[in-house]
Amino acid sequence: MIGEGLQSTNQRKHSYVRDNVEVGFFTDPTVCIGCKACEVACKEWNQVPDDGFTWTGNSYDNTGHLGASTWRHVMFLEEDRAKGNQIAGPMSLGDQDPFRWVFLSDVCKHCEEAGCLEACPTGSIVRTETGTVFVQDDVCNGCGYCVVSCPFGVIDRRPEPLPNAGGAFKCTFCYDRQKSGLVPACAKVCPTESIVFGRLDDLRARGVERVQQLQQIGYNDAQLYDPQETSVRGIHAFFLILGEPQAYGLPPKPQIPTIYLKSAWTSAFLTAIASIIATLLAYVFFS
Amino acid sequence: MTTNSPSEKRLEQLREKAWQEGVVPGRGVDVVGGPIPRKPGYYGQPVVKPPVWTWEVPLYFFFGGIGGMSAVIAFGALLFHHVEVARAAMWVAVIAGAVLSPILLIMDLGRPHLFLNMLRVFKYRSAMSMGAWILTAFGMCAVAGLIALELQAHQIFPGALDQLLRFTAGVFIFAAAIFGTLLATYTGVLIGATAIPAWFLHRTLLPIHFGTAGLGSAAGVLELLGHRVAALNVLGFYTAAVETVLLIWLSVDKHGAADRAIHEHGSGWLIRIGEILNGPLALVLRFFGLVPFAAISFLIGALVSRFGWIAVGKVSGSDPESVFAAERY
Numbered sequence: 001m002i003g004e005g006l007q008s009t010n011q012r013k014h015s016y017v018r019d020n021v022e023v024g025f026f027t028d029p030t031v032c033i034g035c036k037a038c039e040v041a042c043k044e045w046n047q048v049p050d051d052g053f054t055w056t057g058n059s060y061d062n063t064g065h066l067g068a069s070t071w072r073h074v075m076f077l078e079e080d081r082a083k084g085n086q087i088a089g090p091m092s093l094g095d096q097d098p099f100r101w102v103f104l105s106d107v108c109k110h111c112e113e114a115g116c117l118e119a120c121p122t123g124s125i126v127r128t129e130t131g132t133v134f135v136q137d138d139v140c141n142g143c144g145y146c147v148v149s150c151p152f153g154v155i156d157r158r159p160e161p162l163p164n165a166g167g168a169f170k171c172t173f174c175y176d177r178q179k180s181g182l183v184p185a186c187a188k189v190c191p192t193e194s195i196v197f198g199r200l201d202d203l204r205a206r207g208v209e210r211v212q213q214l215q216q217i218g219y220n221d222a223q224l225y226d227p228q229e230t231s232v233r234g235i236h237a238f239f240l241i242l243g244e245p246q247a248y249g250l251p252p253k254p255q256i257p258t259i260y261l262k263s264a265w266t267s268a269f270l271t272a273i274a275s276i277i278a279t280l281l282a283y284v285f286f287s
Numbered sequence: 288m289t290t291n292s293p294s295e296k297r298l299e300q301l302r303e304k305a306w307q308e309g310v311v312p313g314r315g316v317d318v319v320g321g322p323i324p325r326k327p328g329y330y331g332q333p334v335v336k337p338p339v340w341t342w343e344v345p346l347y348f349f350f351g352g353i354g355g356m357s358a359v360i361a362f363g364a365l366l367f368h369h370v371e372v373a374r375a376a377m378w379v380a381v382i383a384g385a386v387l388s389p390i391l392l393i394m395d396l397g398r399p400h401l402f403l404n405m406l407r408v409f410k411y412r413s414a415m416s417m418g419a420w421i422l423t424a425f426g427m428c429a430v431a432g433l434i435a436l437e438l439q440a441h442q443i444f445p446g447a448l449d450q451l452l453r454f455t456a457g458v459f460i461f462a463a464a465i466f467g468t469l470l471a472t473y474t475g476v477l478i479g480a481t482a483i484p485a486w487f488l489h490r491t492l493l494p495i496h497f498g499t500a501g502l503g504s505a506a507g508v509l510e511l512l513g514h515r516v517a518a519l520n521v522l523g524f525y526t527a528a529v530e531t532v533l534l535i536w537l538s539v540d541k542h543g544a545a546d547r548a549i550h551e552h553g554s555g556w557l558i559r560i561g562e563i564l565n566g567p568l569a570l571v572l573r574f575f576g577l578v579p580f581a582a583i584s585f586l587i588g589a590l591v592s593r594f595g596w597i598a599v600g601k602v603s604g605s606d607p608e609s610v611f612a613a614e615r616y
Contacts, residue, residue, distance in 0.1 A: 055297075058330040065332045075329060115482060121416035122401075123408035141404045142397020144339040145415040148481040148604065153335040157397050166397025246611055249329030253614045257480045258412050260490045264479040268494035271475075272468030275356060275502045278525050279363040279518075286517035 009198035010188060013181040016199070022131040023178070024200035025187065025237035026207050027105050030214060030222070032194035034060060034074055034103035038186035042072040045174065045185035049162045059101070065249070066106055068158035071171040072186050075248060077102040083242065085218035102242055105186070105195055106249075108133070108154045108171035110236035112228075113256045116170070119149035124168075131200065131236055132173035142166040151232060151254035173236075200236060210240060231256045328607030335482045337604030338597065343395035345593035347388055348474045351422070352501025352589065353508055354384020355470030358429055360505055362464035363518070365436075365457060372514050373460070374440060377433040379508055380463060384470060385426035392422065414477040421473055425466035432459030471501030478600060484613035485546040485603035486596075492536060493596070499529045500565060500589040507582030515578065523573050523581060530566035530588070537562065545613035548606065554598035561592025 006012060016023050042048065051070045056062050059076035066073050083100035110132045117125045117133050124139035125146060135155070146155050146168050155170040174184035182188070187197035196203060207224050214222040225245050226238035232254045245252050328334055338344075361376035393402045405419035435456035438444065444452060475497040479490030486493070503526025506519045537558070541550065548554050565588025572581035603609050 056330070061330070065329075067336075077329070118410070118412050119415060119481075121408070121410065121413050121419055122404040123410070124404070139401075139404055139407075140398070141401035143405070143415055144395075144397065145413070145477075147336045148338045148478075148483055148486075148600065150336060151482045153333055153482075153604075156336055157339045168397075246328055246607075249332050249334050249607060251334055251610055251614065255482075257482050257487065260480040260487045261412065261414070261476065264414075264476040264490040264494060267479075267491045268469070268472035268476050268498065271472045271495045271498035272465075275359055275468050275471070275498055276464065278502070279359050279522060280366070282518040282521040282525070283363045283367040283369070286521050 008193065009202075010183055010190065010193055010196060012183075014178075014183070015181055017129050017179050017181075020129045022200040023173070023198065023236065024110075024203045025107060025173075025184070026196045026198075026203040026240070027107070027237065028194050028196070028210060028240045029102050029104040029242060030219065030240065031192045032074070032103040032105060033192055034076060034101075035191060036063075036074050037189045037191060038072045038105050038195055039063065039070075039074060041185040041189040042171075045177070046071065046172065048169075049158075066108070066152075066154045066156075066170070068156040068169040069162065071107065071169075073106045075102075075104045075106055077104070077247060079243065079247070081221075081243065083219070084214070100242075103194075104239060104241065104248060105190075106239075107186070107237050108173075109152050109232075109238070110171075110173060111151075111254075111256070112233040112235065113231060113258075115149040115151055115232075115256045115258070116146035116155050116168075118256065118258050119145045121145060128173070128175055128178075130173070130178060132175065133170075134172055134175050135168055135170060137164060137167050137169075140167040142168065144168070149257050151251060151256065153249075171237075204238070207238065207240060214240075225250055227252075227254050230254055231259045328611070331607060333605045334607045334610040335484075335604050337601040338478075338483070339397075340395060340597055340600075342594075343391045345590075345597045347391035347395065348497060348593045348596075349504070349590050350383040350387045350391065351474060352471040352497060353504045354380045354382070354388055354429070355425060355467035356498070356501040356505035357383065357508070358425070358432075358460065358463040358467035359502065360509065360519070360522070361432075362460050365460055367518075369516065369518075370440060372509065372516055372519075374436060375509055375512055375514055376505070377429065377436055377460065377463075379505065379512075380429045380467065381433045383508075384422075384467065385429045388422060388470075389426060392419075414473060414480055418470075418473050418477055421466055421469045425463060425470045428459050428463035428466055432456055432463050435459060468498065472498035478596065481600075482610075483600045483604045484542075484606075484609045485548045485599045488542050488546050488613060488616060489537075489540075489549075492533060492540075495529070496533050496592070499526050499533070500585075500592065502526050503530070503565060503569070503585045504589045507585045510578055510582045511586075520573070520578060523578070523585065524570070527566060527570040527573060527581070527585060530562060530585075531570055534562040534566045542616055543612055544606075544608045545616060546603065547609065548599045548602035552602050554595060554602045557591055557595030557598050561588045561590075561595050564588025564591065 061076040082098040114133045187195045228234040357376045357380035361373045364373035410416040439452045472494040475494030479493045506522040565585045569585040
């Protein structure tokens with residue numbers, strides 16, 4: 001894909017929406033240079049307000065986390081581990097002092113079974129032709145239930161006084177661009193193709209291949225983050241990660257909250273019945 | 288940007304401090320004492336999002352519980368010919384469940400003018416959608432039931448029409464009682480079926496707690512309104528006893544870091560204070576015949592614990608370690 005020029009799936013026009021093709025993002029931190037062009041392109045195309053000009057002190061990350069006004073977020077991990085066969089020079093006398101800097105562009109995962117979509121009481125959140133999850137802003141009434149139903153903490157309600165405040169926002173997978181055959185803005189600008197946009201099955205194959213390739217050259221802790229075994233049943237925007245998912249703030253076993261409905265409703269119905277019986281018995285014996 | 292801008296000045300201060308002390312503590316600087324911060328997850332950032340809900344939601348849980356369960360008491364009273372209790376209970380049901388609850392629910396929305404969009408779909412897999420429908424159905428039945436009951440009580444229509452009215456009141460109050468129990472308990476499902484660890488780990492306890500707290504609060508309100516009936520006293524005993532059991536359950540069924548928001552922090556204190564007020568304290572007060580005090584204790588406890596559970600969600604949702612720890616359960 002890199003070196004394919006305009007024929008790269010990140011650059012050429014497509015008809016995935018018309019053809020109902022499942023699409024995805026494959027994000028690979030081993031080629032990410034942390035330029036944040038994806039964050040900028042996302043904000044420019046989608047006219048997302050700024051997320052505060054704050055200084056976190058967390059490496060070069062001043063964005064913090066995904067939210068209503070942050071749809072792409074480049075993470076900067078500073079770890080005292082080696083990256084592949086990296087030779088780390090001694091910072092103190094004697095021992096090696098391994099240090100690595102990992103960048104990963106985080107985004108809405110567009111789950112196969114999406115917690116936000118199931119939770120939405122207005123039908124504002126829908127599944128698109130390409131399998132992505134989309135919030136229809138004009139329908140959303142800002143109840144905030146999707147916020148607590150997302151196992152990845154992606155979607156959030158936009159606070160006052162920002163434009164369009166009160167509604168829930170997250171990555172749209174540039175649905176508007178996709179409908180016109182364009183590639184999502186973040187993938188389009190990514191200078192190293194760390195973010196790759198394309199057909200989901202192609203990308204999954206590519207991800208497996210890339211992990212094998214990396215492990216051969218010494219990246220022993222490279223793995224794919226695509227929780228297909230949990231109730232989320234896989235994600236459309238999946239990642240290659242070095243090390244454990246926890247370090248990236250990713251839950252190792254994300255679950256869609258609807259799996260808790262059965263036991264909770266059972267408890268609710270039994271309580272309802274118990275309350276009626278208790279009330280009737282109270283009147284039967286004490287009136 | 289000029290060198291006089293506040294951020295440049297702050298940067299200068301930090302450089303100065305770093306030069307002098309080697310370490311820079313303070314706001315905007317996470318790196319205390321080392322180049323690699325040791326915080327759980329990604330710089331201690333939340334893994335799931337804490338709820339955005341404010342005071343309207345716990346208050347809605349409180350009034351929804353009172354209103355919903357008042358309809359149950361009204362139905363019981365009507366069945367056993369306690370018409371005065373039934374009328375008072377239906378007034379409470381309508382004011383708390385059909386007036387205050389919708390107002391609070393709508394106020395909490397980010398875009399209150401779009402509330403009606405809740406009623407454009409019916410999604411049984413969304414507790415929020417079910418709740419909107421339950422509240423709507425309850426409101427309509429409770430208002431209709433109250434009108435029929437009041438018309439009948441004032442003997443406005445003669446003969447057969449009066450009989451019909453009586454029947455209508457019964458049907459609507461029965462429906463309001465059914466929807467009322469759901470209105471009082473679904474809120475437990477609402478927060479139990481989420482990604483917040485301290486909530487979903489207690490998804491069985493939450494509907495029991497919310498429903499029982501609703502029933503006890505409804506009985507308490509009626510007692511405070513002057514209806515000192517034995518049946519209401521019995522319900523007071525029953526609900527306070529159940530809440531006492533739930534307090535024990537909560538203090539035994541611990542999940543370590545996963546639900547520590549319930550046992551630690553300010554949120555833990557809210558839960559504890561709430562549960563003691565509507566559990567053991569209400570029980571003891573009622574045992575010694577101090578019925579109004581028991582009712583007040585129960586009501587305050589029910590209110591505080593509702594605020595406590597929302598606070599627990601905020602603490603638990605902001606705590607990355609609780610999310611990682613919850614995956615073992």
